[in-house]
Amino acid sequence: MPLFYKKKKPSEESKKRLEYQLCLSKEAGADDILDISNCELSEIPSSVFSICKVLQKKVLILCGNELKTLVPKTCATNALATIKVLDLHENKLTSLPDDIGQLSSLQVLNAENNQIKALPASIGDLRNLQTLNVKGNCLRELPSSLGNMASLRTLDLSENSIRELPKELANVRTLESLTLDACSMSYPPASVCTGGTEEIQRFLCSELGLEYCPPSQYLLPVLENDSGKSSLDCVDGEDIAWQSKFMDYERRKEQKQLEKLNFEKELEEKQREQAQLLLLNNSRKEGMLLSVKLEQERVEQGVCLQQKVQEAERQKLLEKVRQAEANISTRISNLLLDNKRQAKSAGFLQALEEDRIRMEHLTAITQEEASSLRKRDIAVAMQTMLSETYSLRLLQEASETRRQNMVSEACRSMETLDKKFEQVLALQQLDKSKAVSQILQEEEMQKAAFEALQLQRDSVHGYIRNQIILIEAELMQLTKLEVKRRNLDAETLQEALAEQRTALSDMLQQLLKQKDQREVELKQVLMEMELKSDSTQQNYWMIQYQRLLDAKPLCLRMQEAGVDKDLVNLLCKLSAQHYLPIIAHHRITAEALRHMTTKDLGKLGISEMGVQKSLLHWAREQTNSPRNSPKISPRKVQEEQEPGPSIPTAPLQQQLTPPLTPSTPLTPTVPSPLDTPSTNECVVCMEDRSLMVFLPCGHICCCQVCSDALQSCPLCRSNISQRIRLYHG
Numbered sequence: 001m002p003l004f005y006k007k008k009k010p011s012e013e014s015k016k017r018l019e020y021q022l023c024l025s026k027e028a029g030a031d032d033i034l035d036i037s038n039c040e041l042s043e044i045p046s047s048v049f050s051i052c053k054v055l056q057k058k059v060l061i062l063c064g065n066e067l068k069t070l071v072p073k074t075c076a077t078n079a080l081a082t083i084k085v086l087d088l089h090e091n092k093l094t095s096l097p098d099d100i101g102q103l104s105s106l107q108v109l110n111a112e113n114n115q116i117k118a119l120p121a122s123i124g125d126l127r128n129l130q131t132l133n134v135k136g137n138c139l140r141e142l143p144s145s146l147g148n149m150a151s152l153r154t155l156d157l158s159e160n161s162i163r164e165l166p167k168e169l170a171n172v173r174t175l176e177s178l179t180l181d182a183c184s185m186s187y188p189p190a191s192v193c194t195g196g197t198e199e200i201q202r203f204l205c206s207e208l209g210l211e212y213c214p215p216s217q218y219l220l221p222v223l224e225n226d227s228g229k230s231s232l233d234c235v236d237g238e239d240i241a242w243q244s245k246f247m248d249y250e251r252r253k254e255q256k257q258l259e260k261l262n263f264e265k266e267l268e269e270k271q272r273e274q275a276q277l278l279l280l281n282n283s284r285k286e287g288m289l290l291s292v293k294l295e296q297e298r299v300e301q302g303v304c305l306q307q308k309v310q311e312a313e314r315q316k317l318l319e320k321v322r323q324a325e326a327n328i329s330t331r332i333s334n335l336l337l338d339n340k341r342q343a344k345s346a347g348f349l350q351a352l353e354e355d356r357i358r359m360e361h362l363t364a365i366t367q368e369e370a371s372s373l374r375k376r377d378i379a380v381a382m383q384t385m386l387s388e389t390y391s392l393r394l395l396q397e398a399s400e401t402r403r404q405n406m407v408s409e410a411c412r413s414m415e416t417l418d419k420k421f422e423q424v425l426a427l428q429q430l431d432k433s434k435a436v437s438q439i440l441q442e443e444e445m446q447k448a449a450f451e452a453l454q455l456q457r458d459s460v461h462g463y464i465r466n467q468i469i470l471i472e473a474e475l476m477q478l479t480k481l482e483v484k485r486r487n488l489d490a491e492t493l494q495e496a497l498a499e500q501r502t503a504l505s506d507m508l509q510q511l512l513k514q515k516d517q518r519e520v521e522l523k524q525v526l527m528e529m530e531l532k533s534d535s536t537q538q539n540y541w542m543i544q545y546q547r548l549l550d551a552k553p554l555c556l557r558m559q560e561a562g563v564d565k566d567l568v569n570l571l572c573k574l575s576a577q578h579y580l581p582i583i584a585h586h587r588i589t590a591e592a593l594r595h596m597t598t599k600d601l602g603k604l605g606i607s608e609m610g611v612q613k614s615l616l617h618w619a620r621e622q623t624n625s626p627r628n629s630p631k632i633s634p635r636k637v638q639e640e641q642e643p644g645p646s647i648p649t650a651p652l653q654q655q656l657t658p659p660l661t662p663s664t665p666l667t668p669t670v671p672s673p674l675d676t677p678s679t680n681e682c683v684v685c686m687e688d689r690s691l692m693v694f695l696p697c698g699h700i701c702c703c704q705v706c707s708d709a710l711q712s713c714p715l716c717r718s719n720i721s722q723r724i725r726l727y728h729g
Contacts, residue, residue: 014040025051032058037087041065043072049079059085063110067091070100078102089113089133101125112136112156124148135159135179147171153219155179158281163187170204173218183288194289321484325497328477332500335470339507342467357525387432388575394428464515471508472700472726475501475693479700480680482715505698512724564590570618576611593619682706683714695722 018039025034034057036048044067052060060083070093071077077099080086084105089112096111101122106129113136124145131154139160147168157180164187169175178200182193188203198214205212402421478501485497563584571577582605596619598612606612680690680701688703697718702710704725712719 011040014038018045022047022051025055025057032056033061034059035061036065037061038064041067043067044070044075046072046075049075052083053079053081056082058082059087061085061087062091063087063089065091067093069093069095069097071097081105084108086110096120096123098122104128107131107151109133119143119146121145127151130154132156142166142169144168150174153177153215157181165200165204167204167207170201170208170210173213174215175201176215176219182285183292321481324481328474328481329500332474332504335474336503336507339467391432394432398424398428464511464518468508468511468515471504471511472693475504475508475698476680476690476700476726478504478698479690479715482699483680483683483701501698502696505693505696508693508698508724509695509722566622567615567618570614571611574611574614576608579606579611582606590619590622594623684710691726693724693726694720695724700726 018036018041021034021036021039022045034048034051041062042065044062048060049071051057060080067088068091070088077097080103082105083103085108086103086106087108087110089110091114093111093114093116095116096119098120099122100120101124103126106126108131109126109129110131110133112133116134116137116139118139119134119142121143122145123143124147127148127150129149130151132149132152133154133156135156136159139157139162142157142162142165144166145168146166147170149172151174152172153174154177155175157178159181162180163185165180165185175197178197180193183190185193188200192199192203202212402424405420478497482497482501563580567583567590568580571580571583586604588604593615596616598609598616601612601615606615682688682690682703683701684706685703688705690700690702691704692702692707693700694702694707694713697713697716697720699713699715701713701715707723710720
């Protein structure tokens with residue numbers, strides 16, 4: 001590829017044509033047109049600018065040349081101030097002059113088929129410009145000053161890379177014809193651009209908040225201004241022509257006729273070319289519209305197929321929801337029937353309990369019972385029950401103080417920390433021994449231990465608690481089903497669900513009242529026993545504690561005596577002695593535990609995850625070494641309990657599962673919603689799980705933190721009269 005190109009010299013014919021046109025324009029009586037087209041010019045001669053300025057030419061035709069710039073460096077743009085028509089098509093222009101706005105008289109600007117990349121901002125100063133043709137260039141965007149053209153009537157932007165029109169174009173109210181590549185436009189959309197000039201102007205006016213008016217209302221001042229100027233020009237031209245016609249009329253008559261014929265031929269050729277281009281453009285538009293139509297039909301077919309698939313999936317999901325509703329309704333009906341049956345048995349149990357209390361009131365504590373009292377065992381049991389809570393609290397306080405000391409004294413050495421920690425432990429042991437000795441001497445603590453054991457052993461209280469758990473589980477399932485139905489917009493069985501939920505909520509309120517009433521009755525019994533106790537009698541509450549422990553059925557005590565001693569020791573180490581009656585009742589051995597899972601233990605009533613895993617681990621070790629059973633250290637038990645919940649060590653701080661006795665009815669229930677992985681999340685914060693029951697509606701849809709700020713239920717908008725935390729929360 002050569003580094004330098006030789007400048008192409010114009011041909012002799014082109015030079016002669018240029019000289020002829022320049023001479024013709026200088027002659028007296030010449031018209032206002034300066035035509036130097038097809039002269040192979042790469043730069044406009046300076047004489048052209050002087051001719052236009054001195055002779056005040058109105059039309060300058062520069063088409064068919066090789067111009068790269070319109071105004072050379074040695075010339076000024078204002079020399080063309082009188083030009084009204086400027087024809088620059090078929091050149092190599094890359095830009096227009098920045099001061100093109102000085103051509104105040106310009107009405108027609110034709111820059112078709114050039115290489116212009118951007119229009120100058122001063123083009124908006126051409127207030128008299130009526131026609132602007134920039135077809136076939138390299139334009140990518142238009143200046144916003146284009147909206148300042150008050151007389152623009154025709155604008156051709158086709159065959160460019162323009163994708164967006166400036167909003168300010170809506171201010172050009174005289175625009176009658178706007179030509180552009182509608183299919184490739186993004187702003188306004190292609191659908192608007194295909195509608196024509198009026199649709200485009202309406203869209204731009206709506207974007208600017210203007211009212212659209214047709215251009216015919218604004219063209220009258222422009223046309224009047226053009227006619228006035230043309231009349232003045234004609235008068236001037238007639239004066240000049242009148243003075244020169246008599247001198248060389250005959251000499252130039254033939255030349256004028258020849259030029260007129262040539263001009264008419266060129267005009268006809270251009271019209272033909274424009275007609276052909278218009279036909280090609282129309283055919284291209286029709287092809288693009290046809291392709292768009294086919295694509296739209298294909299998209300509609302795809303949408304229809306997708307809608308059918310979604311409708312089929314929705315019908316399947318609705319069928320599953322209906323089946324779930326049917327299962328829940330049958331389960332609720334069974335639960336109501338069981339509740340009615342168990343209400344009768346509960347009345348019978350209550351009558352038996354009243355008879356038992358009456359017999360206890362009538363029976364006096366004899367000297368034999370006092371002598372057979374196992375003071376030491378009961379004192380040890382009560383000591384372990386009450387000291388564990390106190391030791392746990394002391395350990396928590398010690399850990400908190402240690403953490404604060406470690407934060408504040410992080411820069412000190414580890415030796416001083418160890419010494420202080422040993423001192424704290426020594427003080428804790430002294431405080432613990434003092435507290436235990438003081439607790440054993442206080443009768444109120446003995447009374448509290450007796451009250452906790454009484455609530456644990458009371459069958460009616462345990463039955464009510466189990467029924468509350470069942471109703472809470474059913475309410476949770478109903479709430480999840482209602483939320484699922486609302487997401488699917490299905491409202492066929494909403495009334496039936498509402499009736500079932502109200503029935504369950506009423507039953508829950510009744511059971512809560514019965515539970516409170518039962519606790520009040522037990523407290524009254526406790527107060528009556530306290531009044532009956534003789535002030536001189538010692539260890540009254542320890543005697544009552546021993547009597548409750550001895551009140552087990554004979555068959556259960558015999559079964560407990562047959563439980564493996566290693567298993568009993570393991571339950572004592574885990575502080576899970578309350579599960580001993582369950583294991584004895586079902587006659588669970590190490591061989592049976594080896595074939596069981598955590599779910600099987602949960603069905604039997606052993607619900608603590610740590611106890612379940614420890615029992616299964618003990619059973620596996622027993623099968624491996626049946627003679628030498630390994631001793632389970634507390635540290636190992638803690639390590640095995642790390643994946644699950646922590647083992648409770650304070651019986652007074654938890655609600656123990658009541659022992660399964662023949663008087664306690666066993667009702668098949670659904671799994672608790674709090675133990676399943678698909679637990680409902682809070683509909684307010686959507687982070688924690690739902691733990692609060694709203695009454696009277698019965699919905700379970702919020703966590704404890706979010707429910708405090710609510711006055712009405714988020715699902716049914718009913719007022720909240722009572723909030724109940726779930727029993728297993």
